[in-house]
Amino acid sequence: MYNKILIANRGEIAVRIIRACRELGISTVAVYSKADMEALHTQLADEAFCIGEALSKDSYLSMERILSVAIATNAEAIHPGFGFLSENAKFAQICEKCGLDFIGPSSEVIEKMGDKAEARATMMKAKVPVVPGTKTPVFYADKAKNLANEIGYPVMIKAAYGGGGKGMRIAKSENEFEGQFQVAQREAENAFGNGTMYIEKYVSNPKHVEVQLIADKFGNVVTLGERDCSIQRNHQKMIEESPCVAISDKQRKKMSEAAVKAAKAVGYESAGTIEFLLDENGDFYFMEMNTRIQVEHPVTEMVTGIDLIKEQIRVASGEKLSFSQSDVALKGHAIECRINAENPEKGFRPCPGKITQLHVPGGNGVRIDSAVYNGYTIPPYYDSMIIKLIVHGEDRKTAIRKMISALGEVVVEGVTTNIDFQYDILNHSEFQNGYITTDFIPKYFGEYVTH
Template identity: 50%
Template sequence: MKKILVANRGEIAIRVMKTAKSMGIKTVAIYSTIDRNAPHVRFADQAICVGEAPSSQSYLLGTKIIEVAKQLNVDAIHPGYGFLSENADFAEQVTQNNIIFIGPKPKAIRVMGSKLAAKEAVKAYNIPMVPGIDQAITDVVKAKEIANKIGFPILIKASAGGGGKGMRIVEKENDLESQMQRAISEATSAFGDGSVFIEKYVASPRHIEIQIMADNYGNTIHLFERECSVQRRHQKVVEEAPSSILTPELRAKMGEAAIKVAKACDYVGAGTVEFLLDEHNNFYFLEMNTRLQVEHPVTELITGIDLVEQQIRVAREEKLSIQQKELQIQGHALELRVYAEDPLNDFLPSVGNLSTYKIPVGTGIRVDNGFEQGMDIPIYYDPMLSKLITYGKTREEAIELMIEAIQEYHIEGIQTTLSFGKFVCEHEAFRSGKFDTHFVKKHYTPESLQIEKEKEAKIAAMIAMKQYFKDQKTVRVPIN
């Protein structure tokens, strides 16, 4: 494998290229017209424009990307996450053109890409699942029967869904019909598939995911868990590893369950098995993400393993060089997704120019970044600017370092989730580890963040005033 094309943009494109270059592999970047001067384009050994700004006219053009790869004699394609990373047809097309797809086989992507097919696949492996039905449903009368049988509240979920789309919590029977129609409509619009299913709503869950890695020779390991319970609109914002709530026994059980899920679909490469953990520490299989996760750096920091390197080695038909018994958790890592969003305005996207953009540096601080000062924030893509990751010997140390790093991260021209990240890290519920996926709903309001900002501004003003008076008292010797 001498040359890899990264079918992505921003921080994940640079992240993959860094590892490829360290392995002596040449890299090819693709870009849209609006990304012509983006850092990932300059970082690559070669770069080629694949279309206009909208992703449907550039980063989602699988056939065109493959054509480019062939023209440039590329050996393999790494899809990153998002865009084409979980597109089974694209993975199939890549391999049919004698190019290595750095990811799982198309069959595994297809099976795990449908929540219903995934449930069916793991059924024989005795993996705990949330009570509900494992078939698509559109009949409201039948849906009411099922809901009453498993008990309200229930959750309506899109089979092909993700990111909270096509998902509705229903507290009582009277709301079922309208919420079901909305879920079907949203799922059809977002995924082209209106299939929905019903399951029991777990009231106070934690979102725990297990990182797995598998080779082509039947070897599968897990690299422990990540806690991803701090979310807004069902999307993660703060992640950490390890979880503050898992015991070694529970960790081992969930890790073994994750390995079984991987084996259920003959998985190869890096993947993540997601679970819900209820207040009694019962865990339930949620879904599998058949790609590298956004939050993979926290796992890398506590294990010392480069997950992208392992992906490339597995794709090169190498056997895993790591055994489960050799893996140990070292320290604690925390990640904040720095989004161009306004936490004071319902986390709505904030577009503009990065007139100031300075990232923090220092021991224990890692920034996976895709932007630089002077750049505009495109409206066409996910609004994530970077990932701010901190590492410490203990959870407390990682949290304190995160607060310091946030304060050293200077951005002007747009609003970001940095202030929200600081709010989370300073909140007693988070610091104590007593939180769940409803953290934002229970503890966060724009007003609470505004109060914190005003307090900080008042303290800064007082310090400045104190310094001013101190300067005025300084004896100035006249110069003759």
């Protein structure tokens, strides 16, 4: 086991990792930008070092500065959390060369699964179902249009090196294809520095269902159930839950087997997630693999009782998984709401600023993952998520009621949040009945949707 770990992240995930390390008896090193001098993770870590200016490129994305701190403090490993450098193959490779363990999969696996086109090809070879689409990446609109005509409209245009909903557009016909392709490609180039694209058949009204897995260095791969992440705005998740009420035990088994196939096909180690689209007929298709811990991992922890961060650290240090597939049982139902400092009525515009009053709920089956506190000033430079509110109940109906109750207790004054919007979603009859797909928000809350 490690003696010291550097956390190359900020906010609630940095706090989450620090707490897990404390429980494992591991010392922690935090890094922070000048904008985060008063951030909670800098106060909780054993050591904290400023690595640059407020902008991410000058701090949390600066590999050289992060590695310099890790080496100077004698850290043995780096936990990247999610976002920032967590899926950067180059960063993982440099960590390896510097003798630092990257708490995640190898750089080769990150690179392979980060290239969406190559990931699709790998999954097809492993006989994991994939959405019909291009077998190789494309760069030019005219060639891409010919391929789209073969696949059949509507199609989804996606960045080969992307995520977070960026570089994605739907083309409903041949006439609008080139325009949508060019918009998606420009966005991909701006966001990821790479305009390589691929095309796949657009699955209408699907559910977004992902399978959590974790694998060790001894070839053991275990799945920990699934999460329904269908409540999204512009491909950004808002509410997640586990398990997915729309799938049967038979489907769950098939999806888990497919996820294990996918992980073994690339020699995966660490925590990871296989994302699937579930169509109206109950068929599922591989969408992508997230080679990191997910924002929504707490709902899986709530229904399995397994601490994913601790287990991720253990397997990175060379230990075998502390449990087998037969030990995993899903108990009850968990829901997570992402509370963001944003204004839904103004196009979800971020609302940074000082929190003048804060109250969060508690009680049996209620969990808060956050890094904010009374008097904390939310900086304008990073993601607007400030609180993850997670609840657990004996069944979905109980969990929904508990979440509605918990949301009603949350008080965040000084900034605008999306709490009321979350509350409206949870109280919607279609949500309560489980009739949710990725078009839920555009369909029922179209006045809020921005493009």
